[in-house]
Amino acid sequence: MASAPKPVLILGGSGAVGSRAVAALRRLQPELPIVIGARDIARANAVAQSAGNATALEVDLGRADLGVPAGATFSAVVTLLNDETLNSMKYAQTHGLPYVSFSDHLFEISPKVALYLQKPTSAPILFLGHALGGATTLSALHFARELRSIETLDVAVAIYDDDHGGPATNTDLERAGRVSPLLRKNGRWIWASGDDIERTVTAADGTKHRGNAFPLLDVVSLAAATDAPNVRFDIAVRSAASRPAGKRPSTEMIFEIDGVDADGKKRRVRHEVVDDEDLSTLSARGLAITVERLLGLAGGPPVPPGLYNPETILDPADVIQKLEAFGARIARDVQR
Structure with missing residues (x-):
């Protein structure tokens, strides 16, 4: 027994x-x-x-x-x-x-x-x-497996500005905001400054938002796992005023990947993982x-x-299956 x-x-x-x-x-x-x-x-x-x-x-x-x-x-x-x-x-x-x-x-x-x-x-x-408790990195690696090699891996999480989480989450975000983010750019590690900190992130509904690179561990995990010379992780914050009345904050993971497929052809793909739950729940x-x-x-x-x-x-495949079982929706090869 x-x-x-x-x-x-x-x-x-x-x-x-x-x-x-x-x-x-x-x-x-x-x-x-x-x-x-x-x-x-x-x-x-x-x-x-x-x-x-x-x-x-x-x-x-x-x-x-x-x-x-x-x-x-x-x-x-x-x-x-x-x-x-x-x-x-x-x-x-x-x-x-x-x-x-x-x-x-x-x-x-x-x-x-x-x-x-x-x-x-x-x-x-x-x-x-x-x-998101590793969910973003594992999802990115699931999609990256479909390419023979990766040149650029741009990952973003889009949240709403009223998705505050708890006091501990807010404290974590404040600490991170005081330090320059780390990026992999053209095969070199850099502490980002100036224009490298920001980029435009297109949400799943096609709207565009400012994304800011963030010093989370995703960027080093993804670079080590894929050997991509260009890797960044951003957080994009959307206005709650743009959300339909009565709808709760949702969370999006956005993956834009440049690489070479199994046939030797260059490809650029975009995949999205969208969940109707908030940041704390997905984490x-x-x-x-x-x-x-x-x-x-x-x-x-x-x-x-x-x-x-x-x-x-x-x-990564197991993680994607569990996220779907929890309620996440996956959109593959999206054109935005």
Whole structure:
């Protein structure tokens, strides 16, 4: 008889993304127990009660043991907030637990890389500071597979200006906005400035919006996976006033790819993934898909100790199928 699975500890699981991540993970894995670690225990209890098979736990990131009761056991530690102490990662390494870092930008991962290198065989460490919990990068790689080689990979996420997410999301966006974005241009890495920061992004309805390059991990993941000499990731913000009355904020992923197909012909393609849910919900779904794979609950055995990005453990085709099951709509070879 198989033993009962140990719970996943989700730090920040009562926030805007966290509560949705709990719901998405529950949908994917109905039997997986979840512990919601938070400072606001009343709010965490409410999320736990709504999810079922979940409990709340008051945590303190200022403590090496996170304030977790002695003897508590978990299957993974998922950190949805900016842990400046790194105590959550140290706790995971000490206990040999898979660790997911959700809120780190390109310019913030060095301390965790160094900490990993001190104990490289202690636990699997996954960076997930990617747009929409890795869903954007995996979708891009799904479409990129159709070409033999990639010259340019322009990726954008379009959101509405009233899609604020929660306080943690807003803080993440503010931190990112203070740093120059990283781009790959003509085979070289540059910290973008001037005209390189902005580009025009055409939304799924044909309207044009200003896109701004953003220092998320998508750009380095995509460049490493495709070897494309030109890669950028942008966020385009649309006015809520342009949305039909009564319609909730939706999210779009837009992929424009220049490359060479299997027949040796140059092609430029555009694909779109559109979902009627908001930024926080799609980010939560991407996280849930990644966590179930990390634990070996889908797509293969548990991931061994190592340092990972989502594209190194997930199959792009599987991710696309899960996004469609959640409600995403895919438009291929679109002309705009």
